[in-house]
Amino acid sequence: MSTSIFLLWLVSIPLTIHAAINVNQPQGFLLNCGGNEKIKQDSLTYGPDDRFIKTGNKTEIKQEGLVPLLSSVRYFPDDAEEKFCYNFPVNKGRKLIIKTIYYYGGFDGGTEPPIFDQIIDGTKWNINTSADYADGLSSYYEVVMVAHNKVLSICLAKNEHTTSNPFISAIEVLYLDDSLYNTTDFGKYALVTLARHSFGSHDKLTFPDDKYNRHWDPLVDDNPVVTSQASVTPTTFWNMPPEKVFENSVTASRGKSLVVNWPNFPLPKTYYYLALYFQDNRTPSPYSWRVFDVLVNGVKFFSNLNATTSGVTVYSTTWPLEGETKITLVPANTSPVGPVIAAGELFQLLPLAGRTLTRDVSVMNDLTKSFTKKPQDWHGDPCLPKDKSWSGVICSSGMNTRIISLNLTNAGISGSLPPSISKLTALSHLWLGSNELTGQIPDLSSLQNLETLHLENNQLEGSIPESLGKLPKLREVFLQNNRLKGSVPGSLRNKNAINLKVSPGNEVSS
Secondary structure, rough: OOOOOOOOOOOOOOOOOOOOOOOOOEEEEEOOOOOOOEEEEEEEEEEEEEEHOOOEEEEOOOOOOOOOHHOEEOOOOOOOOOOEEEEEOOOOOOOEEEEEEEOOOOOOOOOOOOEEEEEOOEEEEEEEOHHHHHOOEEEEEEEEEEEOOOOEEEEEOOOOOOOOOOOOOOOEEEEEEOOOOOOEEEEEEEEEEEEEEEEOOOOEEOOEEEEEEOOEEEEOOOOOOOOOOOOOOHHHOOOOOOOHHHOOOEEEEOOOOOEEOOOOOOOOEEEEEEEEEEEEOOOOOOOOOOEEEEEEOOOOEEEEEEOOOOOOEEEEEEEEEEEOOEEEEOOOOOOOOOOOOOOEEEEEEEEOOOOOOOOHHHHHHHHHEEEEEEHHHHOOOOOOOOEEEEEOOOOOOOOOEEEEEEOOOOOOOEOOOOOOHOOOOOOEEEOOOEEEOOOOOOOOOOOOOOOEEEEOOOOEEEEOHHHHOOOOOOOEEEEOOEEEEEEOOHHHHHOOOOEEOOOOOOOEEE
């Protein structure tokens, strides 16, 4: 099946602000991108984004009735950079729900928002908010994924369709409990939210009703609506739907099947995570149960489901769908009442682009701190996506990406080489010649795959490390025109077929 990405953006622009409720904030980060101060949106507080990004410009959107969260943007006019990245310190291995929110508002004097790419930890998809903006709406994109490193990067990047400056209005990075969507293989996939609805409801549910600020949109069709007479306990469900999702449900008469056409848009042919939620709405009693089969597009999804007043959920982590979707609930002959359904969630499985080895990412972050001058595009994942890798960085292919070459010859960098560079153990070529590097050459004995080392024309001091002569694949070393002293280690000088240059410019004896 195709794995093309289909994304839905649904957020409308509220014209009024509800009264704020004094509740605890969800755990994570809520950013008012481009804003200069904290703002309140309903019961949530969003802070300025300056601590998480070092590039881009800020501006306000002057539009009457616009809520604070959509009243500013950060935009990125720099043509020299490949991608513009936010970096968030996160707990490696924790599950996250990430929202990126966009409202163009003509901030640059144009009439149509630009098209560009969004990249989260190396996985890329296209951002096109034009249709929503034409309808007077903002747009949001939501994804559930696991943090594979200690730093999460959210980047915007220009592509072949970009005609003006990428921008963003707000970002949410919130932690989820481990039980949520836990049957997904998050080592290979992320979950992109396509639809999340409360059936029979007229009101949208968000935080604090949903402590993770998931948005449950109302859906009313031609089916009868019933109101629940019993409460449910969200923590008894792996996905922890909010209690209010069960307040209303749609149903059918006794003996009749219930049909719900949901979602109300066609889907591309691929695999989806589908979760459905049910509760018998009647007052709890020995007779408060309903038994029915659940079919999706005529295919048995679950047999003899017993929906009680305590509530129940059924789900599939890899259910194939294509085109229009029809959910049919067929009652058992013995069921005293018709079937009922309260809510549903639908996600597309998004194959991850792979990931760069955590240790390699950590080393590259050390380099960005050690270099007082560094390439402008050194933001986000150094290898991914492949067409947006860092300048001078070449990486291996496959799911577990490694850095195999670093070439910043004559790149104008200054600073020193951190000892951690020796942890780039897949490195074959290290070319940093003709820059302004200072300090000593660190121990490189771990670089067993290193073939060429170019550090010429810098200001490096100290001695030539003995370990260089012990690197089995090393065949070329250029160290001339530095401030090195001492002697060339015998193991390096006598290495078979070595192309070694240490002079002029050093006080080194052979």
